[in-house]
Amino acid sequence: MFGVSGSDASIFAELEPSLSVNEQNLADRVRYILRSNIFGDAELERLRREAVPSSKGNATMLETRSMPLENRPRLPRIPFSKRNRAVVRALNPMLVTYLGASRELCETDSILFGAALAVCSIIGAKLPMAERATQQSSAIPAWRKRIEDRTTKARALIGRLTSVRSDNNRPRVVRTIRMAFARTNISLSEPDIKQKLTERIDDLKQKIAAWGKRIRRFSERSRWFNQNRLFQSDQKRLYKSLERPEVCGASPGPDQADTIAFWRGLWSLGWELPQTRANTAPSRVYPPYIKH
DNA sequence: CTATTTGCGTTCGCCAGCGG
DNA sequence: CCGCTGGCGAACGCAAATAG
Incomplete structure (x- = not known):
């Protein structure tokens, strides 16, 4: 889809001779x-369209214009x-x-924006993370997918390592390992293998727990963030969403109705929230202590 | 408290191999 | 031959942990 040819590289070289x-x-990038x-x-779709001026320019340009501005990276x-x-x-000159x-302001705007993006990518300026997060707030972030994949793999591995379906009353994996070592000079007694396996399994379990924790912390934090945002823009909608029994698996808890009534009461009195971390939107969507 | 070490994730380039 | 891919590791950045 984004094929890289020799001519691409030579254009690049002309543009920026200091870079080899x-x-x-290019293919790696x-x-x-x-x-x-x-x-x-x-964004990719838009870049594709701008990079390849198509004959059916009119239709594609309309699409570009219909793309919401907030989807653009800052x-x-x-x-x-x-x-x-x-x-x-x-x-x-390009x-x-x-x-x-360009026949329209939107088109001109779009072209300028594309050029600015091109400059950013050429000089290696990073596009801010926060923007990407808001853009895909509904989607599962890539890092979380990676963690979930790893968790699945680790669980499968544990399953295999602890598998006791075997012949000779011996776990299959242990037997495999023994056979593997039998051909070498290294002698590894069975207790050693068991010890190693146990350590490995413990390690994997701890990792799974840590990954799960990370995902939970992130979910919690983003739930805060979304609620805070809603709170600031549209309190009614926030209350409604809190009343709904299940929102993204976050169970409301037993005293939810009380809580809502409490908030409503406070708010109807014109009470204002003190600015604490719990009611202000974080400066970044990903809190600094959560890696991604 | 500050300085450093450690652990972990990301970014990036290189290589070998695959398939059109 | 050419472009693309997976694998690997070095370099780097960041933040938590630890040393002094």
Whole structure:
């Protein structure tokens, strides 16, 4: 989909002679960007369209315009340097082609934005994390998927390691390991193997627990964040959502109705929340102590 | 308390191998 | 031949843990 050819690399080299870029580098970058989902699907689609000016320009342009602005990544502040200035200057002439064909303000805006993004990616400026998080607030973040995958694998491994279905009354895995060592000089007594297996299993279990904890902390935190956001924008909707019995598996707890009544009462009196961590939106969606 | 070490995740480049 | 991919490891960043 984002194929990389030799000519791509030579264009790059022309644009930024200080960087040694070959097809391999570019292919790696593309792969990395796609794999780690650095741009969302919508963004990728938009970049695709801008990179390949299609003959059916009208239809695609309409689509671009219909894309909600909030789906765009926020552009980072780019530090001034000779190199960065050179990159911008190199891209300027290209704009002429695109802007000349632009018939609408939205289109012009979109083209400029694409160019800014291109500058960012060329100079390696990172797009802020917070934006990506809001963009995919409904989707499961990539890091969480990774953790869940790992958990599944680890559980499967534990299952295999603890499997006692065997012949000779001996766990199959232990037997396999014994056979493997039988061919070598290394002698490993059975208690050793058992010890190692036990350690390994304990290790895996601890890891699973830690991963689970991490996911729970993140879920809790993002639930806070969403509620806080709703609280600030639309309290009615917040109360409604709290009344709903199940929201994303977060069970409301036994005294939920009391809590809601309590909040309503306070609010109807014109009471204002003190600014605490619990009722202010965090500066970043991912709290700094949660890795992702 | 500050300084450093450690652990973990991310980013990135290189390589070998695969398939059109 | 060419582009793409999986695997691997080095370098780096960040924050928690630990030492002094």
